[in-house]
Amino acid sequence: MNEKKLTFKDYAKALGPGAIMSAAIIGPGTVTTASTQGANYGYTALWILLLACLIAYFFQEPATRISIGCKESVMVGVREYISPGVAKFLWVVLFVGSIAFQAGNLSGASMALTYFFPGTTNLLWAIIMSVLALVIVLLNRYKIIEGVNQILIILMVLAFVLTACTSGPNIGDMFTEGFSFKIPGGNAILAVSLLATTVTPNLVLGYSSFLRKKYPDSKSPKNDIKLAKADLGLNMFITFLITGAIIVCAGTLLHPKGIQISSAADMAQQLTPLLGRFAGIFFSLGLWAAAISSVLYQISIHNMLFPPAFELDENPKAKHNVIITCLVVLIPIILIVIFGSSPVQLIIAAQALNGIALPMVCIISWILCNKKSLLGDFVNNLRQNIIMGIVTALTLLFAINALYSVIQKVIAMF
Structure with a gap:
């Protein structure tokens, strides 16, 4: 089949699934981690963030070939080519993660809104945001989810990047310190935490499901894969831009003064006396966009992942x-x-569970991408196998860090 030459209009129309994934990555946890990294260590974590976004791209890339080239979701591939039990286990991991971290997402959205509406309660905003996200998901219109996330990404770019520019960073220091390839504060565990918050087990599975919505029956798979990769690459760069802006803002304003913070809400409060109320408003607006996009993502993925994991009817209704x-x-x-x-x-x-599942998902994707019976012409080449091997090794590092953190927390409880 002859593939037509792609135009700028084709690339513009292909934008969407990557924005959903970018919005999913940048949640309250990422905003808090980036804020504390900048406040504690200045710009030194920028190179780690760039590495994290590159890993996130290559972690998700196999989904483009499986979902578009084979017209199957990664979860179906897991069930049919690996094991039904593994597919069910992965869904359970994602479900527990959604329940555990959704409360944090809702709290992040609520804290941002109470900044604008003092005296209101977190519970009130949590209920309002949940109902809003549920309505969007139950409408069962992929275009609506795509459009909402694109708006939220634009809002985050404007909010966080404008705040960072207003803070007056030293461009020279940003590059010399930010890309010195030093471990911030010599603390490797904190450095890995920034990587881990950018690469989570649900990324490739969720991304695959949204690609199936975007390209339900591709007539030009090679071109559509190319378009999807361009969309994903652009949005992983935007992920770096947004999160990097948070690090730069905290590194410029808080780090030189030795101001310590423990949450994204603290960051917004600290910006107000330093840059004025508008800075606090912009940052809180960005925090709200980050939180509500993560809320929407966690709610929207399960009616796409649960059915293929358990081989049930995939009708969202x-x-x-x-x-x-x-x-x-x-x-x-x-x-x-x-x-x-x-x-x-x-x-x-x-x-x-995330610590166990992350390298498992990476290894599963690697196995699937080497199955000629599944991928045909889109099977891994040597370069892709080398890249996936490196990404797998790094995700194992993230997993070890996550499990180490869990052990420390369990010990602290006794």
Whole structure:
């Protein structure tokens, strides 16, 4: 089949799934990690962030060939070519992670909104944001989810990049310190935490499902794969731009003054006396966009991942899919009512499961990409195998760090 020459219009129309993934990566946890890295160590973490975004690109890239070239989601590939049990285990990991971390996402959105509306409660905003996200998902219109996430990404770029520019960073120091390839503060565990918050087990599985929505029946798979990779590459760069802007802002304003912060909300509060109320408003707006995009992502992926994992009807309106979606909305709100956030034990369990699942997903993708019977002409070449080998080794490092963190937390509980 002859593939037509791609135009700028083709690339513009292909934008979408990458924005959803970028918006999913940049949640309250990423904003907090980037803020604390900048406040504690200045610009020195920028090179680690760039590496993280490169790893995130190559971690997700196999989904373009499986989802578009083979017209199957990665989860279906796991079930049919690896094991139904592995597919079910991966879904359970993602479900527990969604429940555990969704409360944090909702709290991030709520903290941002209480900055604009003092006196309101986190629970009120958590309920409002959850219902809003649920309505968007239940409309079952991929274009709406794509459009909302693109708007949120633009909002984050404007909010965080404008705040960083206003802070007056030294461009020379940004490059000399930011790309000195030194471990910030000599603390390798903190450095790995920035990598780990950018690469999570659900990325390749979720991305694959959104690609199936974007390209349900590709007539020009080679071109569509090329377009999808361009979209993904652009949005991983935007991920670097947004998160890097947060590091730069904290590194410029807070690090020289020795100001310590423990959350993204602290960052917004500290910016107000330094740059004026508008800086706090912009940062809080960016935090809200980061939080609500992560909320939307966690709610939207399960009616696409649960059915193929258990070989059930994939119609989003099927009873089991609606129930699963509603559970991802309701359980975090219940946790906020009872505990104020997810209980520590649940977060620890989710982190442990993520630590196990991340390299597992990477290895599974690697195996699938070498199956000629599945991928045909899109099977891995030598260069792709080398890259996936490097990414797998790095995800194993992330997993070891995550499990080490879990062990420390468990020990601290006794």
